[in-house]
Amino acid sequence: MGEMIQTQRLTYTYPGSPAGDPVLNRIDLTVEKGSFVAILGHNGSGKSTLAKQFNAVLLPTDGKVYVDRIDTVDEGRLFDIRQRVGMVFQNPDNQIVATIVEEDVAFAPENLNLPREETAARVEYALRTVDMWEYREHQAHQLSGGQKQRVAIAGIIAMKPRCIVLDEPTAMLDPVGRRETLAAVMRLNREEGITVIMITHYMNEAVEADRVIVMDRGRIAMDGPPRAVFARAGELERLGLEAPQPAALIHRLRRRFPQLPADVLTEAEAVEALSALLAEVGR
Numbered sequence: 097m098g099e100m101i102q103t104q105r106l107t108y109t110y111p112g113s114p115a116g117d118p119v120l121n122r123i124d125l126t127v128e129k130g131s132f133v134a135i136l137g138h139n140g141s142g143k144s145t146l147a148k149q150f151n152a153v154l155l156p157t158d159g160k161v162y163v164d165r166i167d168t169v170d171e172g173r174l175f176d177i178r179q180r181v182g183m184v185f186q187n188p189d190n191q192i193v194a195t196i197v198e199e200d201v202a203f204a205p206e207n208l209n210l211p212r213e214e215t216a217a218r219v220e221y222a223l224r225t226v227d228m229w230e231y232r233e234h235q236a237h238q239l240s241g242g243q244k245q246r247v248a249i250a251g252i253i254a255m256k257p258r259c260i261v262l263d264e265p266t267a268m269l270d271p272v273g274r275r276e277t278l279a280a281v282m283r284l285n286r287e288e289g290i291t292v293i294m295i296t297h298y299m300n301e302a303v304e305a306d307r308v309i310v311m312d313r314g315r316i317a318m319d320g321p322p323r324a325v326f327a328r329a330g331e332l333e334r335l336g337l338e339a340p341q342p343a344a345l346i347h348r349l350r351r352r353f354p355q356l357p358a359d360v361l362t363e364a365e366a367v368e369a370l371s372a373l374l375a376e377v378g379r
């Protein structure tokens with residue numbers, strides 16, 4: 097597969113901040129091509145600062161960041177880096193640039209001076225991928241939050257990036273918008289093979305990832321498959337996070353019923369574990 101992003105002892109201090117207290121502190125991280133990584137961590141742990149290193153919006157104070165093997169300090173390759181890694185942010189309103197949906201999605205590829213048919217093909221592909229094709233002639237500002245966010249994602253997809261980094265893409269959305277956006281992101285990863293790095297505060301979204309990274313004070317505190325990370329409920333709590341609801345519930349019950357399994361992740365698994373417990377206790 098190969099690595100999409102690699103950091104080596106990545107350290108970052110914002111200009112004017114004291115150098116002794118870096119926001120990112122010697123981070124070694126490799127993100128494999130085609131993977132879906134969720135990044136968690138309490139407020140101020142450095143998640144957004146890390147994400148901005150992945151398409152050279154910020155450059156390391158010390159250490160290295162490679163995007164598809166390109167060193168992000170290589171100014172001559174900035175365009176190549178930005179073409180490989182697209183960014184989606186929290187507020188969909190700030191990401192819409194044109195009045196009509198299809199014009200919005202066409203905006204970035206048009207700036208690449210592609211042939212007109214190629215731009216049109218990319219716009220259609222991108223809007224279909226996020227399930228917004230039938231809205232192509234709609235006014236962008238009249239869409240719901242979840243629809244706007246999917247249009248913003250389509251705008252990135254139209255650039256044909258290999259990797260997409262999303263910084264709390266669902267934070268401003270209602271539950272329906274959150275579900276729609278997550279579904280679009282998962283499809284990008286599973287059907288289109290695009291590497292996804294998604295920062296989120298929602299544990300149920302992180303459950304869908306292949307890998308969960310928990311940040312704490314500029315370092316990686318936990319890193320592993322969701323099942324393994326969310327089984328470490330005590331540690332998560334100390335880092336200011338809670339496991340997804342089914343896992344948290346079973347974790348609390350395990351104090352009384354230690355025979356419950358430690359690695360419950362989904363609702364279905366919690367139901368199964370509780371049924372087994374009831375059958376046993378009722379005997």
Ligand SMILES: Nc1ncnc2c1ncn2[C@@H]1O[C@H](COP(=O)(O)OP(=O)(O)OP(=O)(O)O)[C@@H](O)[C@H]1O
Pocket residue numbers: 110113119137138139140141142143144145146
């Ligand atoms: N432009 C900036 N200048 C100086 N310090 C900054 C700047 N942006 C962020 N910081 C500081 O860097 C640290 C990490 O911030 P960052 O935004 O990366 O955290 P985060 O994990 O994304 O938090 P949140 O969950 O609130 O989005 C915080 O202490 C923050 O105050």
Ligand SMILES: [Mg+2]
Pocket residue numbers: 143144145263
């Ligand atoms: Mg942030």
